[in-house]
Amino acid sequence: MIFVTGDTHGxxxxxxxxxSFPEGVELTKDDYVIICGDFGLWHDTKEExxxxxWLDNKPFTTLFVCGNHENYDRLYEYPVEEWNGGKIHKxxxxxxxxxxGQVFDIQGKKFFTFGGASSHDVQDGILKQxxxxxxxxxxxxxxxFRINHTSWWKEELPSEEEMTEGxxxxxxxxxxxxxxxxxxxxxxxxxxxxxGSGVYKTDILTDYxxxxxxxxxxxxxxxxxxxxxxxxxxxxxxxxxEQIIRIL
Numbered sequence: 744m745i746f747v748t749g750d751t752h753g754x755x756x757x758x759x760x761x762x763s764f765p766e767g768v769e770l771t772k773d774d775y776v777i778i779c780g781d782f783g784l785w786h787d788t789k790e791e792x793x794x795x796x797w798l799d800n801k802p803f804t805t806l807f808v809c810g811n812h813e814n815y816d817r818l819y820e821y822p823v824e825e826w827n828g829g830k831i832h833k834x835x836x837x838x839x840x841x842x843x844g845q846v847f848d849i850q851g852k853k854f855f856t857f858g859g860a861s862s863h864d865v866q867d868g869i870l871k872q873x874x875x876x877x878x879x880x881x882x883x884x885x886x887x888f889r890i891n892h893t894s895w896w897k898e899e900l901p902s903e904e905e906m907t908e909g910x911x912x913x914x915x916x917x918x919x920x921x922x923x924x925x926x927x928x929x930x931x932x933x934x935x936x937x938x939g940s941g942v943y944k945t946d947i948l949t950d951y952x953x954x955x956x957x958x959x960x961x962x963x964x965x966x967x968x969x970x971x972x973x974x975x976x977x978x979x980x981x982x983x984x985e986q987i988i989r990i991l
Contacts (some may be wrong), residue, residue, distance in 0.1 A: 744774045745850060745991040746830035749967040749984035750810060751789060753783025755798045763988055770803040775849060780810030780858050780926025781984055783819055784834065799835035806839050808858030808969065811826075814949040817834030829856070829912075839923050841924070843901055844909025850991055852921040855959070857909055859901050860927035860968045861946045863888050906951050910947070912958055922990065923964040928982065929953040932975055936982070963990065 759776065761768050785791060798805055805963070809818060811827035814886070818840060828843050829845030841847065841856040848854075867888040870877055880886040913920070928936065930945045931953035937943040941953035955976070956964070964980040965988075973982040981988070 744770060744850075744989060746774075746776045747779065747983060747987050748776065748964050748987040749779050749972075749982075750812075750926075751778055751783050752781050752812060753785055755783070755792065755794055755805075758985070759798065759949040760802060761765070766987075766989070767801060768801055768948035772804050772930070774803045775966075776803050776987070777807065777841075777854075777924055778806050778807035779813045779924055779965050780808050780860065781967060782810065784813050784840075786814060789819065794883065795835055795838065799838050801837075804837040804839070806841050808856050808905050808924055808926055809843070810858060810861040811862045811899040813896070813899075815896040816892060819898070843905040844907075844912055846912045846916050846920060851869065853916060853919075854864045854924055855909070855913060855920045855921045855955075855961070855971070857901070857905075857952065857955075858926050859899050859945065859948055862889060862895060862899060863943060863950065865895065869895050884894050891938070899952070900946065900948050908948075909951075910955075911957075913955065917959055919960040921962050923955070923961050925952060925964070925966045926968045927952060928966045928969065928980075929956045929964075931956070932978060932982075936969060936971075936973075941972060 817938050823830050824833050827847045829847040830842045832840035843857045844858050846853055864887045867886050870888055870890050927948050930949040931945050933949050965983055969982050971982050972984050972986045
Protein backbone atom coordinates (compact mmCIF):
# COMPACT_ATOMS: atom_id res chain seq x y z
CA MET A 744 0.00 0.00 0.00
CA ILE A 745 1.04 3.60 -0.57
CA PHE A 746 -0.23 6.65 1.32
CA VAL A 747 0.41 10.36 0.70
CA THR A 748 0.30 13.21 3.20
CA GLY A 749 1.40 16.84 3.44
CA ASP A 750 3.95 18.89 5.37
CA THR A 751 4.99 17.38 8.70
CA HIS A 752 7.62 19.93 9.82
CA GLY A 753 9.36 17.31 11.92
CA UNK A 754 6.24 16.45 13.93
CA UNK A 755 6.00 12.89 12.65
CA UNK A 756 4.84 11.63 16.04
CA UNK A 757 1.60 13.61 15.73
CA UNK A 758 0.81 12.90 12.08
CA UNK A 759 1.82 9.24 11.93
CA UNK A 760 1.01 7.83 15.37
CA UNK A 761 -1.36 4.89 15.65
CA UNK A 762 -4.29 7.12 16.65
CA SER A 763 -3.96 9.56 13.74
CA PHE A 764 -2.91 6.87 11.27
CA PRO A 765 -4.37 3.54 12.46
CA GLU A 766 -3.79 1.98 9.03
CA GLY A 767 -0.06 2.21 9.67
CA VAL A 768 -0.16 -0.45 12.38
CA GLU A 769 -0.84 -3.22 9.86
CA LEU A 770 1.71 -2.08 7.25
CA THR A 771 5.15 -3.51 6.50
CA LYS A 772 8.40 -2.00 5.27
CA ASP A 773 7.18 -2.80 1.75
CA ASP A 774 4.39 -0.24 2.26
CA TYR A 775 5.06 3.48 1.93
CA VAL A 776 4.02 6.85 3.31
CA ILE A 777 5.06 9.73 1.05
CA ILE A 778 5.39 13.23 2.55
CA CYS A 779 4.97 16.11 0.08
CA GLY A 780 7.79 18.29 1.37
CA ASP A 781 8.64 20.20 4.55
CA PHE A 782 9.51 16.84 6.04
CA GLY A 783 11.32 18.67 8.81
CA LEU A 784 14.98 17.69 8.65
CA TRP A 785 16.16 20.73 10.55
CA HIS A 786 18.90 20.92 13.19
CA ASP A 787 20.64 17.89 14.62
CA THR A 788 19.18 17.93 18.13
CA LYS A 789 18.59 15.15 20.62
CA GLU A 790 14.84 15.58 20.12
CA GLU A 791 15.10 15.32 16.34
CA UNK A 792 17.29 12.21 16.55
CA UNK A 793 14.76 10.62 18.89
CA UNK A 794 11.88 11.50 16.58
CA UNK A 795 13.70 10.15 13.52
CA UNK A 796 14.35 6.88 15.31
CA TRP A 797 10.68 6.72 16.30
CA LEU A 798 9.70 7.23 12.67
CA ASP A 799 12.18 4.68 11.37
CA ASN A 800 10.84 2.11 13.83
CA LYS A 801 7.32 2.36 12.41
CA PRO A 802 6.19 -0.69 10.40
CA PHE A 803 6.20 1.20 7.08
CA THR A 804 8.84 2.99 4.99
CA THR A 805 8.74 6.80 4.89
CA LEU A 806 9.54 8.67 1.67
CA PHE A 807 9.64 12.43 1.24
CA VAL A 808 10.44 15.19 -1.21
CA CYS A 809 12.22 18.24 0.17
CA GLY A 810 10.37 21.45 0.99
CA ASN A 811 11.42 25.01 1.63
CA HIS A 812 11.75 24.29 5.35
CA GLU A 813 14.61 21.79 5.32
CA ASN A 814 18.23 22.18 6.37
CA TYR A 815 19.88 21.73 3.00
CA ASP A 816 23.37 21.88 4.49
CA ARG A 817 22.54 18.67 6.35
CA LEU A 818 20.39 17.08 3.67
CA TYR A 819 23.10 17.29 1.03
CA GLU A 820 25.65 15.69 3.37
CA TYR A 821 23.88 12.35 3.06
CA PRO A 822 25.39 10.12 0.35
CA VAL A 823 23.40 9.70 -2.84
CA GLU A 824 22.14 6.18 -3.43
CA GLU A 825 20.12 4.46 -6.14
CA TRP A 826 16.70 3.10 -5.21
CA ASN A 827 13.88 1.82 -7.42
CA GLY A 828 15.24 3.56 -10.50
CA GLY A 829 16.00 6.99 -9.02
CA LYS A 830 18.35 8.79 -6.67
CA ILE A 831 17.74 9.15 -2.94
CA HIS A 832 19.34 10.37 0.25
CA LYS A 833 19.03 7.60 2.83
CA UNK A 834 18.24 9.35 6.11
CA UNK A 835 17.61 6.15 8.07
CA UNK A 836 17.19 2.48 7.13
CA UNK A 837 13.59 3.08 6.07
CA UNK A 838 13.43 6.88 5.70
CA UNK A 839 14.44 8.17 2.26
CA UNK A 840 14.58 11.57 0.60
CA UNK A 841 13.37 11.25 -3.00
CA UNK A 842 15.61 13.64 -4.87
CA UNK A 843 14.52 16.19 -7.44
CA GLY A 844 13.82 15.20 -11.00
CA GLN A 845 13.71 11.44 -10.42
CA VAL A 846 11.34 8.79 -11.71
CA PHE A 847 10.82 5.89 -9.30
CA ASP A 848 9.12 2.57 -9.87
CA ILE A 849 7.16 1.88 -6.68
CA GLN A 850 4.79 -1.06 -6.55
CA GLY A 851 4.58 -1.09 -10.33
CA LYS A 852 3.71 2.62 -10.65
CA LYS A 853 5.91 5.45 -11.87
CA PHE A 854 6.41 8.42 -9.54
CA PHE A 855 8.07 11.68 -10.64
CA THR A 856 9.42 13.66 -7.69
CA PHE A 857 10.51 17.27 -7.48
CA GLY A 858 10.85 18.98 -4.11
CA GLY A 859 11.41 22.59 -3.13
CA ALA A 860 9.40 25.80 -3.04
CA SER A 861 9.78 29.51 -2.36
CA SER A 862 9.37 30.64 1.24
CA HIS A 863 6.48 33.08 1.55
CA ASP A 864 7.38 34.39 5.02
CA VAL A 865 10.46 36.45 4.14
CA GLN A 866 9.02 39.87 3.34
CA ASP A 867 11.54 41.58 5.61
CA GLY A 868 14.47 39.77 4.09
CA ILE A 869 17.04 37.04 4.52
CA LEU A 870 19.51 38.08 7.22
CA LYS A 871 23.08 36.91 7.74
CA GLN A 872 23.76 35.02 10.96
CA UNK A 873 25.64 37.97 12.50
CA UNK A 874 23.05 40.61 11.59
CA UNK A 875 22.43 42.81 14.70
CA UNK A 876 18.74 43.15 13.81
CA UNK A 877 18.05 39.51 14.63
CA UNK A 878 17.73 39.92 18.42
CA UNK A 879 15.38 42.87 18.03
CA UNK A 880 13.27 41.33 15.28
CA UNK A 881 12.78 38.05 17.14
CA UNK A 882 10.63 40.00 19.59
CA UNK A 883 8.65 41.72 16.84
CA UNK A 884 5.92 39.37 15.64
CA UNK A 885 5.18 41.63 12.69
CA UNK A 886 8.59 40.96 11.19
CA UNK A 887 8.75 38.24 8.55
CA PHE A 888 12.37 37.23 8.05
CA ARG A 889 14.67 34.24 8.01
CA ILE A 890 18.37 33.68 8.65
CA ASN A 891 20.69 32.31 6.00
CA HIS A 892 21.96 28.79 6.83
CA THR A 893 19.87 28.79 10.02
CA SER A 894 16.24 28.99 8.88
CA TRP A 895 16.62 29.58 5.13
CA TRP A 896 18.66 28.05 2.34
CA LYS A 897 18.91 29.16 -1.29
CA GLU A 898 18.59 25.49 -2.27
CA GLU A 899 14.87 25.71 -1.52
CA LEU A 900 14.70 26.46 -5.26
CA PRO A 901 16.24 24.04 -7.76
CA SER A 902 19.34 24.40 -9.87
CA GLU A 903 19.31 24.39 -13.65
CA GLU A 904 20.98 20.98 -13.50
CA GLU A 905 18.17 19.52 -11.40
CA MET A 906 15.51 20.88 -13.71
CA THR A 907 17.34 19.62 -16.79
CA GLU A 908 17.76 16.18 -15.25
CA GLY A 909 14.08 16.08 -14.34
CA UNK A 910 12.93 16.80 -17.89
CA UNK A 911 15.47 14.32 -19.28
CA UNK A 912 14.17 11.58 -16.98
CA UNK A 913 10.59 12.34 -17.96
CA UNK A 914 11.45 12.14 -21.65
CA UNK A 915 13.19 8.82 -21.08
CA UNK A 916 9.86 7.62 -19.66
CA UNK A 917 7.92 8.86 -22.66
CA UNK A 918 6.62 11.94 -20.81
CA UNK A 919 4.24 9.64 -18.97
CA UNK A 920 4.08 8.76 -15.26
CA UNK A 921 1.38 7.66 -12.86
CA UNK A 922 1.96 10.13 -10.03
CA UNK A 923 3.74 13.45 -9.59
CA UNK A 924 4.86 14.37 -6.06
CA UNK A 925 6.04 17.94 -5.42
CA UNK A 926 6.13 20.44 -2.59
CA UNK A 927 5.41 23.51 -4.69
CA UNK A 928 2.30 23.84 -6.81
CA UNK A 929 2.64 24.68 -10.50
CA UNK A 930 2.09 28.26 -11.63
CA UNK A 931 -1.53 28.13 -12.79
CA UNK A 932 -2.87 26.52 -9.63
CA UNK A 933 -0.71 28.81 -7.45
CA UNK A 934 -2.32 31.83 -9.11
CA UNK A 935 -5.73 30.25 -8.61
CA UNK A 936 -5.03 29.78 -4.90
CA UNK A 937 -3.65 33.31 -4.58
CA UNK A 938 -6.95 34.76 -5.86
CA GLY A 939 -5.32 38.04 -6.78
CA SER A 940 -4.01 38.81 -3.30
CA GLY A 941 -0.40 38.95 -4.46
CA VAL A 942 0.81 36.92 -1.49
CA TYR A 943 2.00 34.02 -3.63
CA LYS A 944 4.43 34.78 -6.42
CA THR A 945 5.39 32.54 -9.31
CA ASP A 946 9.07 31.66 -9.64
CA ILE A 947 11.40 29.48 -11.67
CA LEU A 948 10.09 26.36 -9.95
CA THR A 949 6.37 27.05 -10.38
CA ASP A 950 7.02 27.92 -14.04
CA TYR A 951 9.04 24.72 -14.50
CA UNK A 952 6.29 22.65 -12.92
CA UNK A 953 3.77 24.37 -15.18
CA UNK A 954 5.80 23.21 -18.17
CA UNK A 955 5.69 19.68 -16.80
CA UNK A 956 1.94 19.89 -16.24
CA UNK A 957 1.43 20.91 -19.86
CA UNK A 958 3.77 18.30 -21.40
CA UNK A 959 3.53 15.20 -19.19
CA UNK A 960 0.69 12.69 -18.99
CA UNK A 961 -0.06 11.78 -15.37
CA UNK A 962 -2.92 10.31 -13.36
CA UNK A 963 -2.65 12.36 -10.16
CA UNK A 964 -0.47 15.20 -8.87
CA UNK A 965 0.02 15.75 -5.13
CA UNK A 966 1.65 18.86 -3.66
CA UNK A 967 2.04 20.33 -0.18
CA UNK A 968 3.35 23.76 0.87
CA UNK A 969 0.02 25.60 0.95
CA UNK A 970 -1.21 24.11 4.26
CA UNK A 971 -4.65 23.27 2.87
CA UNK A 972 -6.47 20.15 1.77
CA UNK A 973 -7.97 21.08 -1.59
CA UNK A 974 -8.90 19.14 -4.70
CA UNK A 975 -8.42 20.46 -8.23
CA UNK A 976 -10.36 17.88 -10.24
CA UNK A 977 -9.88 19.60 -13.59
CA UNK A 978 -6.11 19.18 -13.20
CA UNK A 979 -6.16 15.80 -11.42
CA UNK A 980 -4.25 17.59 -8.65
CA UNK A 981 -4.58 17.67 -4.87
CA UNK A 982 -3.10 20.13 -2.38
CA UNK A 983 -2.59 18.05 0.73
CA UNK A 984 -1.81 18.94 4.32
CA GLU A 985 -3.11 16.98 7.35
CA GLN A 986 -4.96 14.36 5.33
CA ILE A 987 -3.40 10.95 4.75
CA ILE A 988 -4.70 9.51 1.49
CA ARG A 989 -4.27 5.96 0.32
CA ILE A 990 -3.44 5.90 -3.40
CA LEU A 991 -2.53 2.21 -3.87
